[in-house]
Amino acid sequence: MATINVRRDVKDSFYRYKMPRLLSKVEGKGNGIKTVVPNMTEIARALSRPPSYPTKYFGCELGAQVKCDDKNERYIVNGEHDAERLQTILDGFISKFVLCASCRNPETDIIIKNDDILMDCKACGAQNMADMRHKLSTYIVKNPPAQASKNQRKQRKAATAQTNELGGGFENEEGGSDDDIISQRINKEAAGLSMESKLAQEDWSEDTSEAAVAQRMRELSVKGVAAFAEDDDEGGESKYELFGAWLDEQDNNTISDDDIIAKAEELDVYGKYKACQVLVQCIFDESIAAQIPKRANLLRKFVTEEKHQKAALGGLERLVGLEYKDALMKKVPGILMKLYDVEIIEDDVFIKWGEKPSKKYVAKDVSKAVKKAAQPFLEWIENASEEEDSD
Known part of the structure; x- marks a missing residue:
């Protein structure tokens, strides 16, 4: 991002x-x-x-x-x-x-005192009153923020100390420090020296067993794909296969949303439309109707635009048409309604998707079968959209 x-x-x-x-x-x-x-x-x-x-x-x-x-x-x-x-x-x-x-x-905490909003700055120590004339001030007074934890304050204090380590420097009219760039470069060099010291102490003997070599090859393939794969419109299929293979290895009942996002970022597929297709195909099974509400937050973070929505429906076609045809084909309307309820797919995208079979994600006859099964839902949403336009 x-x-x-x-x-x-x-x-x-x-x-x-x-x-x-x-x-x-x-x-x-x-x-x-x-x-x-x-x-x-x-x-x-x-x-x-x-x-x-x-x-x-x-x-x-x-x-x-x-x-x-x-x-x-x-x-x-x-x-x-x-x-x-x-x-x-x-x-x-x-x-x-x-x-x-x-x-x-921006290193300020909000303090509510006698129905006034004070901005307590951790950078310079000043306390200034916020604009109490703004409508938002009333809301803030009635809904004060939770107090920052000691750990958060320590982290922020450490970050501030790092910038001011050499004495702070003079501040310009904009409030920024004139030596920010120099300080940061020195800090980076110091961090590099510290890293070199740590590396010098490392044991560089290498495990040459067959299992260790295979593991290193897997790691190199992942890193290589993440670094050099082209844009998802121009190839780079391997990283999506790696993402799908990793998802298939996980227990869908225990793997967290954060772990999935972290893996997608590691493989450089987070935010790409093809990742949405892989995600839907791999994190759901024959219990998809019950699983969608539980994974709604994850889907919203992956599916952020129309192209992503179409790819997510493509993943659903593969899941239903190729993997769980007997168990899910008759349940397609209910599955689509779950996606509608959690506001993952927009009405227009549902309607366009159902207009004709496509061979982009599955064979054309499979796509036709899935969309035929979806007809009750598609007719309902088209009528609902027409009524909304009429209103």
Whole structure:
């Protein structure tokens, strides 16, 4: 996921306060159109604020209703809003409720005192009052953030100390430190020397047994594919095969969402549409209808745009048509309804997918059989979409 400076007015590429670039996903149509921010949790974590704060700020600035589902990590703003517009509004939230008014660093904690919001800066020690005139202030007072744990404070303190290790330097008008770049380079060199020292102490004798050699070959193949595989539209099939083989080896009842995401990132397939097809085909079995709600958060993190949705349906075709034909073919309408209920696939994508058989993921006759079995659901969703347009 691409990262940007927390303060977008700072163009320094070495600026150490980073956050993910905001993503937006428009769902529904007509009066039911809405914009989902799929990575709001990651953005909020980078800002050390609850995800509901920036989401509510969007609602205040846009005059729109919002929905914060912390349990499922789903944050919605009613209406159609593009990512750049929301990113600009987020800049306003950061300026008002994240940055220290004295040093302009984002190392602040919110303290509620006598119904006032104080911004306690861990970088310079200043305490400044937030803008109490903004509508969000009332929400923050009524929903104060959980206090930062001692471990989080230690980590942040250590990060601050690393930058100021050589005496801090003079601050410019923007609040940044003039010697940030020099400090970071020295710290990197020091880290490199420390690593060299550790490497010197390592035992470099190599296990040459047959099993050890086979294991190293597997590791090299994974690393090589991750580093050199081309874009998923232009080849690089091996990394998806490795991802699928790894998923098949896991126990679907015990493997966590975080472990799956970590493996996808290791193989450089996270965020790629073909990974969505492999994921659906490999993490589900004949109990898919019961498994979808449990894996809804994982699916939302992989399936973020229309191309991903189509690939996920392609994975479903393979799962039903090739692996569990006898057990699942008659259950296709119910499976699609589960995907609809957890808002993984948009109405238009379902309808386009069901229009005609395709040989992209399975043989054409298999695709035809799956989509024929899906007809009750497809007719229902098409009628529902027409009624929504009419309303």
